[in-house]
Amino acid sequence: MTDHPVARLQSRGTRRWLKGHAALVYLFLYGPIAMLAVLSFNDSGLPTSWGGFSFRWYGELLRNPAILHSVANSLVVAFFVTLIATAGGTLLALGLEQGRPSTALDSFVMVPMIIPDIVLAIALLSFYTTLQFTLGLYSIVLSQSVFVMAFAAAVVRTRLRNFDRSILEASVDLGADGWTTFWRVTLPAILPGVIAAALLSFTLSIDDFVIAYFSAGAGRSSTTFPMQIYAMIRFGVTPTINAIATILVLVSVTLMLTAQRLAREAQP
Amino acid sequence: MTVRAGTIPVAAPADPRARERLLLLAGPLGWIALFLVVPCLLIGIYSLFERGTYGGIEWNFTFENFRRAADPLYFGILIKSLWIAGLATAIALLVGYPAAFLIATSPERWQKLLLVLAVLPFWTNYLIRSYAWIVILNREGAINNLLRGLGLTSEPLPLLYNEFAIVLGLVYAYLPFMILPLYAAISRLGADLIEASTDLGADGWRSFRRIILPLTLPGIAAGSIFVFVYSLGNFITPDLLGGGRTVMVGNLIYDQFLTARDWPFGAALAFILIGIMMGLLTLQAFLINRARRIGTYD
Amino acid sequence: MNRNKWLGVLVVVAIVAVGAFLLWPRPPAKIVISNWDGYMPAELLQNFTKETGIEAELAVHATNEEIMGKVTAGGGKGYDVLFVSSPFVEALAKQGLIAELDPGKIPNLANLYPEARALAYDPNNKYSVPYAWGTTGICYRSDLVSPAPTSWMELLRPADTHKGKVTMLATDRWLMAAGLKALGYSVNSTNPEEIAQAKALLIEAKQHLLAYDDTTFYSKLVSGEASMVQAWDGWCNYGIAENAAIKFVVPREGSDMWVDTMVVTAASGNRDGAMAFIDYVLRPEVHRWVAENILYKVPNQVAMEALDPALAQQYPNIAISPAELMALEQLRDLGDAQKTYTQTVTEITASQ
Numbered sequence: 069m070t071d072h073p074v075a076r077l078q079s080r081g082t083r084r085w086l087k088g089h090a091a092l093v094y095l096f097l098y099g100p101i102a103m104l105a106v107l108s109f110n111d112s113g114l115p116t117s118w119g120g121f122s123f124r125w126y127g128e129l130l131r132n133p134a135i136l137h138s139v140a141n142s143l144v145v146a147f148f149v150t151l152i153a154t155a156g157g158t159l160l161a162l163g164l165e166q167g168r169p170s171t172a173l174d175s176f177v178m179v180p181m182i183i184p185d186i187v188l189a190i191a192l193l194s195f196y197t198t199l200q201f202t203l204g205l206y207s208i209v210l211s212q213s214v215f216v217m218a219f220a221a222a223v224v225r226t227r228l229r230n231f232d233r234s235i236l237e238a239s240v241d242l243g244a245d246g247w248t249t250f251w252r253v254t255l256p257a258i259l260p261g262v263i264a265a266a267l268l269s270f271t272l273s274i275d276d277f278v279i280a281y282f283s284a285g286a287g288r289s290s291t292t293f294p295m296q297i298y299a300m301i302r303f304g305v306t307p308t309i310n311a312i313a314t315i316l317v318l319v320s321v322t323l324m325l326t327a328q329r330l331a332r333e334a335q336p
Numbered sequence: 337m338t339v340r341a342g343t344i345p346v347a348a349p350a351d352p353r354a355r356e357r358l359l360l361l362a363g364p365l366g367w368i369a370l371f372l373v374v375p376c377l378l379i380g381i382y383s384l385f386e387r388g389t390y391g392g393i394e395w396n397f398t399f400e401n402f403r404r405a406a407d408p409l410y411f412g413i414l415i416k417s418l419w420i421a422g423l424a425t426a427i428a429l430l431v432g433y434p435a436a437f438l439i440a441t442s443p444e445r446w447q448k449l450l451l452v453l454a455v456l457p458f459w460t461n462y463l464i465r466s467y468a469w470i471v472i473l474n475r476e477g478a479i480n481n482l483l484r485g486l487g488l489t490s491e492p493l494p495l496l497y498n499e500f501a502i503v504l505g506l507v508y509a510y511l512p513f514m515i516l517p518l519y520a521a522i523s524r525l526g527a528d529l530i531e532a533s534t535d536l537g538a539d540g541w542r543s544f545r546r547i548i549l550p551l552t553l554p555g556i557a558a559g560s561i562f563v564f565v566y567s568l569g570n571f572i573t574p575d576l577l578g579g580g581r582t583v584m585v586g587n588l589i590y591d592q593f594l595t596a597r598d599w600p601f602g603a604a605l606a607f608i609l610i611g612i613m614m615g616l617l618t619l620q621a622f623l624i625n626r627a628r629r630i631g632t633y634d
Numbered sequence: 635m636n637r638n639k640w641l642g643v644l645v646v647v648a649i650v651a652v653g654a655f656l657l658w659p660r661p662p663a664k665i666v667i668s669n670w671d672g673y674m675p676a677e678l679l680q681n682f683t684k685e686t687g688i689e690a691e692l693a694v695h696a697t698n699e700e701i702m703g704k705v706t707a708g709g710g711k712g713y714d715v716l717f718v719s720s721p722f723v724e725a726l727a728k729q730g731l732i733a734e735l736d737p738g739k740i741p742n743l744a745n746l747y748p749e750a751r752a753l754a755y756d757p758n759n760k761y762s763v764p765y766a767w768g769t770t771g772i773c774y775r776s777d778l779v780s781p782a783p784t785s786w787m788e789l790l791r792p793a794d795t796h797k798g799k800v801t802m803l804a805t806d807r808w809l810m811a812a813g814l815k816a817l818g819y820s821v822n823s824t825n826p827e828e829i830a831q832a833k834a835l836l837i838e839a840k841q842h843l844l845a846y847d848d849t850t851f852y853s854k855l856v857s858g859e860a861s862m863v864q865a866w867d868g869w870c871n872y873g874i875a876e877n878a879a880i881k882f883v884v885p886r887e888g889s890d891m892w893v894d895t896m897v898v899t900a901a902s903g904n905r906d907g908a909m910a911f912i913d914y915v916l917r918p919e920v921h922r923w924v925a926e927n928i929l930y931k932v933p934n935q936v937a938m939e940a941l942d943p944a945l946a947q948q949y950p951n952i953a954i955s956p957a958e959l960m961a962l963e964q965l966r967d968l969g970d971a972q973k974t975y976t977q978t979v980t981e982i983t984a985s986q
Binding site for chain 1: 353354356357358360361363364365367368371372374375376378379382431432434435437438439448450452453454456457459460461462463464465466467468469470471472478508511520561562565566568569570571572576586589590593599602603606609610613617618620621624625628
Binding site for chain 1: 639649653654656657658666668671691692693694696704707708709711712713849850
């Protein structure tokens with residue numbers, strides 16, 4: 069039996085309708101991105117006319133030091149956010165899944181995920197200003213880690229739910245101490261979840277514009293990639309953006325596939 | 337070697353689980369408290385004082401900022417934002433539910449792929465995805481060119497820089513946030529439950545309305561809260577796709593902090609958004625608690 | 635087991651150390667300059683460093699308000715030189731956020747037009763040095779709009795064919811300036827009655843607007859999305875560069891005169907370096923290069939006199955003389971009335 073039980077309930081007509089609808093949804097999701105990808109190879113750079121196939125915009129991208137610099141900044145920030153958020157998120161997930169479920173605590177942990185980014189951003193800006201912090205890349209890391217951590221915890225928790233706790237007790241019964249149990253039993257069991265959480269953390273950090281923008285210090289040394297993109301978009305239709313979009317899609321597809329493979333291999 | 341308490345699952349005497357739990361949670365909850373709760377309380381304090389002529393805070397206590405938020409101009413903007421966010425949420429739900437349903441009820445092999453495909457666009461930059469719509473919708477853009485090319489229109493349609501474009505942009509940006517929790521809720525439905533309902537002779541539509549819909553309510557609530565609250569606070573989409581012609585509460589907050597330099601008023605507006613968010617979270621917690629009581633949520 | 639644990643601790647310590655090193659803001663060994671994106675030749679900073687040995691880094695801001703917000707929030711820490719428009723110089727000075735300049739360290743001030751040494755918002759360049767100046771008017775496609783517009787009213791109440799093809803600036807002072815000037819009032823008016831009339835007019839104008847746009851109006855003209863936009867003279871030139879049918883006009887009701895200036899933050903850790911930068915920009919060959927690059931008029935007499943005359947032919951507004959500019963109305967800081975402007979603009983943009 070491959071079909072989900074619910075699927076059997078549906079008449080063939082409903083099923084067909086659902087499929088058609090889903091096809092449109094995927095078209096809606098991918099159409100715009102596909103269009104940018106095609107345009108990125110258009111020499112004229114305009115959506116209105118095809119000027120021939122070219123790598124011109126990719127070349128311009130690579131020659132633009134401001135973009136490259138901002139990408140490097142984003143990678144540094146994302147690396148540390150991923151570390152902090154994955155570690156914190158895993159602890160959070162372990163703690164929350166232990167003992168009786170608490171709806172109040174669950175809701176509290178949702179706040180960092182759900183709070184509108186502009187609200188968190190200005191709250192943090194006020195906070196840093198009051199403390200007279202000099203802002204820089206590090207303040208972006210501190211700020212992003214808050215909301216990214218909550219997302220990471222959510223991902224690890226899904227994994228923890230499907231995990232048989234009795235093996236933990238068995239491990240303790242066999243005389244293993246806490247560290248051993250964690251490294252040898254718990255972590256391997258939830259590793260796919262942790263990897264997925266790390267990946268999501270990385271993506272969220274790279275994608276975040278609003279919180280980074282308000283937490284960033286002066287100058288190019290704390291300009292991240294989305295801040296650079298925002299500046300470019302505000303100055304109008306810039307064909308280099310198409311090339312950036314295409315590269316981003318390729319990178320994220322690769323990351324996603326790698327993550328899935330890693331998760332599968334990590335499965336005990 | 338001795339075991340330090342505070343390390344992960346360890347059997348120690350005297351209510352070990354509670355202590356362990358506390359130790360696990362102390363770090364991350366402390367982080368959230370320091371970088372989220374304290375800053376939010378801080379803007380709560382700011383919102384109760386006056387602004388200086390050139391920005392900054394004058395430490396004179398006042399409710400003026402909240403009173404001002406209630407004046408018709410700003411209240412109107414709040415209502416408009418609620419309306420746009422509500423519309424985006426409703427459309428995302430209507431579009432996302434059947435898609436999530438199809439994914440969750442597909443053969444397992446397909447499920448993973450379809451889910452990944454639904455989430456993947458969210459992995460490219462949000463700004464770039466908005467930019468794509470500028471290219472598509474503008475007067476000389478892809479759609480207008482296509483329509484004119486086919487001879488369907490002679491004058492370009494005004495697709496960009498209006499509320500239509502804003503709602504479209506919001507739905508596009510946040511659809512994955514709707515599909516994911518819905519997928520989780522639908523795939524959680526027990527087979528026996530569904531079969532029980534068919535055995536009772538319920539037809540497809542009725543079993544959907546009577547059983548599936550109520551049981552997936554927590555998923556609907558979670559997805560809707562995400563889309564609604566994110567849309568409500570968004571200021572980039574009104575700016576890029578709305579052409580600055582529609583002001584939403586997110587723009588207003590942004591302006592108070594970066595343009596008007598009226599931090600107390602901006603803080604008051606932000607605090608109102610926090611209030612709306614807390615209200616919705618409470619509502620969601622209520623729904624989940626109810627689902628837990630009847631045993632359909634773990 | 636024990637070894638594993640120490641290894642773990644070591645890894646964490648190493649990561650924290652590397653993180654602190656990579657992420658911590660460095661002491662200001664170089665000067666940080668915040669300017670509008672693309673408002674300065676890309677190689678200017680490199681050349682400056684090459685000539686003076688002072689390291690410099692560029693930060694960009696999209697609007698005056700944005701840099702103003704950041705500087706007010708952080709006290710200006712991290713920035714040394716700011717590029718801001720004239721009314722903002724007054725506001726920054728009143729808050730003590732910018733430093734008084736030392737004319738002895740900026741000998742090239744002598745290259746400026748006499749008019750640029752005696753501007754009302756900052757006589758004798760106590761706090762600021764003008765970088766570029768100009769006015770605001772209507773930038774239009776002469777092949778689509780005929781006869782040529784001569785009045786603000788043609789932008790605010792466009793003919794039917796141009797409805798939905800007009801953009802206006804969104805920043806408070808310039809949006810209000812169009813409304814106030816169209817009615818014959820001062821761009822610095824603080825009279826509530828005049829402001830209310832301008833507001834009504836601008837709300838009416840919004841019905842026919844394609845968008846509010848501070849940055850991409852010229853590309854909307856080039857693509858044909860818009861046929862008439864409110865624009866700064868220099869920025870209209872970017873459109874002219876791509877389509878010769880684009881023209882600029884100062885409406886007959888008059889307009890504002892704005893000055894974009896360079897100021898040194900009070901928080902600057904290297905004021906001498908900051909002033910050396912300002913002095914460098916004022917060198918005739920540098921400032922001329924700036925003008926040719928950004929296509930704005932610069933207030934540097936020696937530089938302007940050396941400018942290639944072909945430039946003024948292609949971009950006629952470059953030929954507007956300092957005297958003609960001075961005949962327009964200088965934008966001033968409004969003090970407390972700024973709140974009224976901000977609120978009025980919010981009311982306009984939020985209106986239906």
